[in-house]
Amino acid sequence: MKLGKKVLIVDDAVFMRMKLKDILEKNGYEVADEAQNGREAVDKYQTTKPDLVTMDITMPDVDGIEALKGIRAFDGSAKVVMCSAMGQQEMVMEAIKAGAVDFIVKPFDTERVIKALDKALS
Amino acid sequence: MDDNSVYRDLFFEESDDNLQQLNDNVLELESEPDNMDLVNEIFRSAHTLKGMAATMGYDVMTKLTHKMENMFDFFKSGKLKVNSDYISLIFKCLDKLSQLVEDLRDEKELSEDQISELLSELAKVEESVNGKKTEKNTGTQKTVKEETLTSVQEHLEEADLDVIQKAGVEGYQAYSVAVRLDKETLLKGPRVYLIMEKLEQEGDVIHTEPTVDLLENGDFETDFKLIFLTKDSLAEVKQNIDSNSEIAAFSVEEFDEKKHYQTAKTAPLPKKEPEKAQPAKPEKAKSKPQKDNKKTVEKPHHSNTRNQSIRVDLSRLDRFLNLVSELVVYRNQLDDASKRNSEVEVKDSLEQVSRLTSELQELVLKIRMQQVSVVFTRFPRMVRDLARDLNKDMELVIEGEETELDKTVVSELSEPLIHLLRNSSDHGIEAPDVREKMGKPRKGTIKLSAYQEGNRVNITLEDDGKGLDPQVMKESAESKGIDTTRMSDDELIHLIFHPGFSTAKKVTNISGRGVGLDAVMAKIGELGGSLEMKTKLHVGTKFIIKLPLTLSIIQALMVKIGEEIFAVPLDVVERVVMINDKEDLIKTSDQEVYRYQNELIPVVRTAQLLQIPDTKDTKKFAIIVKSDHSYHAVLVSELIGQQEIVIKKLDSVLQGLKRYQGATIIGNGAVALILDINAICQEKKVSQK
Known part of the structure; x- marks a missing residue:
């Protein structure tokens, strides 16, 4: 089912993007594009129209929550999974309020990430 | 750039602390194997260490810490008795961890090979505890206590029952829901929040155990219960809950008032209720080999490494701040006084400033103390x-x-x-x-x-x-x-x-x-x-x-050799005697000696050694120094006096000059070299042989 599902990875850290990309591609997802900040994310969401977005919360300039709102404004059915670190409870809750479908917590555990994405797309 | 690099210094400092703590406590544990407080503390330190390593993305380190932590878990649960073999194994882990930290500090890449040996040793211990069947990647699920999950609400109030009854009239069904999160779920608060958000799109959650506040703060183990009012069918509610990730098990049943009044009857819940129709789902994930043969390589970070840091007693810093504020006051007074050309006032303020600077100097030295x-x-x-x-x-x-x-x-x-x-x-x-x-x-x-x-x-x-x-x-x-x-x-x-x-x-x-x-x-x-x-x-x-006591500032005896000024560290000086070049020195067959406390001690003619034109004066000073268990008389032309000097390291180009410890800047801005008496006396000895 998930084969060929397109994901847009949003994270300001190259390292994190690489890591996620690795995890996704090894598990049958296709990485549609990568964005390194919220502004790019909103922009690239519109051009690539991915099935799912992984959205880092803390990013310079436009952060993940703003970007989430932007994307949801453009597409009310957009599926955005937030990427958070420990200690970001409040922001995660805010993101959930704003319509995030799920969240994954860094450091990423392959199995959990894939489970979460599978769930989000089912 | 990687956010983590900012925290590198902190990470290293705290890792060092935690490793030290672990070392100390584990050592203590060996002599007090039954001290559970100690085990708990050890567990906490290990856990903190793991958390930090994981946050930094140092997988190799995280993995080893995690496996080591399991040992402590076994100690805690009594599955393993502390003995010195286990302690030694833990020490090996700690040593390895220290080494990993050092490698990371040096921006070396870590590889799984570094820890594979230890991991297999640890795995053996785990096997002995859990039996051979332990699946490698689901060890966590194994350790979940298979307590029964029940959706029986224990703290229902009359008001809740009232609401449920009224809702029933309007076509709402009440469901009693129990959810167990994965044991390793992170950010439990938001997780519960997300689950509830999804439910509330379809109805109302009217009661939770524990309370909503506790749940959203993540203050609970893995299980929670709630009562959900909705027009959805039982299957739809189950589907709703199942759409969440990180849930280990859950149960949904139609709310039965009687059940909650009677003694809580517990219904054991196997794994994933009730979708027995598709057991393949959870299995699938498990059978997947989890990053087995993947060689984990940590990315080196680019940042100024080896930024030395020091922990400072806060009271010292406070004092520092006070002194500096005082200094500012007197600077302003000086400013003021100089504008008015009042020499008396300038002098007064200057006195204060000089007092403050010496206090500050002293304090900085103290701050450097460890x-x-x-x-x-x-x-x-x-x-x-x-x-x-x-x-x-x-x-x-x-x-x-x-x-x-x-x-x-x-x-x-x-x-x-x-x-x-x-x-x-x-x-x-x-x-x-x-x-x-x-x-x-x-x-x-x-x-x-x-x-x-x-x-x-x-x-x-x-x-x-x-x-x-x-x-x-x-x-x-x-x-x-x-x-x-x-x-x-x-x-x-x-x-x-x-x-x-x-x-x-x-x-x-x-x-x-x-x-x-x-x-x-x-x-x-x-x-x-x-x-x-x-x-x-x-x-x-x-x-x-x-x-x-301190390295950077020393008491020195300032001397002149020929016309040049040098500093002799005071701590090597035993005493200073005035001598007459012609009369007090005795020439033996191969060397010059001086009689000091009935002992003949070798004389070091520094002017000759340093190739400085000596003064003609026969009146000289012999500085009696103790170096290498023996006395030497170091001849200088003139004594200037004792002084506190700040040691400046010699430039690397000049560090080959063994005779000098460093240099210092003296009052008139000139540079004076600090004699390395030990080296000079050594040289004297060697030249004699």
Whole structure:
């Protein structure tokens, strides 16, 4: 089912993007594009129209929550999974309020990430 | 850039702390295997360490810490009894972790190979506890206590029942829901929040256990219960909950009022209820090999490494701030006074400023001070390991670990001390049987103490071992071709400081790999200290390290040699005598000597040595210095006086100049070189041979 599902990875850290990309591609997802900040994310969401977005919360300039709102404004059915670190409870809750479908917590555990994405797309 | 790099310094500092804590506590655990508080504390430290490593993305380190933590978990649950083999294994892990941290500090990449050996050792222990069946990647699920999950609400109030009844009239169905999160779920609060958000899109959650506040704060284990009012069918509610990730199990049933009044009847819940129709789903994930053969490589970080940091007692910083504020006040007064050309006021303020600056100077030195415990704390563990390796029974007694020294000295101290400790353990302390025969207690004692004495700190290391035998030294020296005729016992014993001299009959990996005590001596010398040894055959050996309290500022005797100004560190100066070049110096066949306290001591003509034109004056000063257990008379032309000087390191280009410890800037802005008396006296000795 998930084969060929397109994901847009949003994270300001190259390292994190690489890591996620690795995890996704090894598990049958296709990485549609990568964005390194919220502004790019909103922009690239519109051009690539991915099935799912992984959205880092803390990013310079436009952060993940703003970007989430932007994307949801453009597409009310957009599926955005937030990427958070420990200690970001409040922001995660805010993101959930704003319509995030799920969240994954860094450091990423392959199995959990894939489970979460599978769930989000089912 | 990687966010993490910002936290690198903190990470290293805290990792060091946690590792030290672990080392200490594990050592203690060995002697108090039943101390559960200790186990808990160890567990916490390990957990913190793991968390930090994981946050930094250091997978290799995280993995090892995680596996090590499992051991502590077994101790905690009583599945494993603490014994010294396990302790040794844990120590091995801790050592490896320290090494990993060092590698990371050096921006080296970590690879899984580094820990594979330890992991397999740990896995063996785990197997012995869990049985062979333990699946490698689902160990966590195994350890979940298979407590039954029940959706019976325990704290329902009348009001809730009221609401449920009323809702029933309007076509709403109440469901009793219980959810168990994955044991390793992170951010439980938001997780619950997300689950509830999804439910509330379809209805109302009217009651939760624990309370919503606790749930959203994540203050619960893994299970929670709620009552959900909705028009959805049972299947739809189940589907809703199942759409969430990180849920280990859940149960949904139609709310039955009677059930909650009666004694809570528990219905055991297997794994994933009730979708028995598709058991393949959870299985699928498990059967997937989890990053097995993947070689984890950590990305090196780009940041200024080795940013040395120091922890400072807050009260000292507060004092610093106070002094600086005071200084500002007087600066303003000075400003003011100078505008009004009031010389008296300027003088007054200047006095204050000079008082403040000296206080500040003193304070900064204090801020740089660090307790020697920073290095001492790792030694008990080391001696324990040595005792095991050498089949000896010995104990390390530490005293005065709160003694403070300049940070630079403290951090350089561990290497020479380790060397001395190994020496004492290996060569000093005898085997238990031998000790018994000698009438000594079977357990040997090594005592390490530190104490301040005036402007210096003494560190002594004393063992009650066999001491040095001058006869053995003599034989050993002769076999190495050293001429020992006319050598006193004391001189024979001090041959131990001779480069490359080792009396060990066989080379062990503990000590004596040809690196002699001369290396220790050199290191201590580098730190501006001195090393002495006292030994008595069959009684023991004592090493005394004398170190300057601070490195960067020293008391010096400013002198003139010819017309040049030099600084002589005051701590080597025994006394100063005025001499007459012509009358007081005695020329023997091969050297000049001076009679000092009925002892003839060699004379060092610094002007000649440093190739400075000497003054014609026959009146000179002899500075009597003690270097390397013997006195020397260092001749200078003129004394200027005692002064506190700040040592500036010589530029690397000039560091080949052995005769100088460094340089300092003197009052008129000129640079004065600081004589390295030890090196100069050494040179004198060598030139004579």
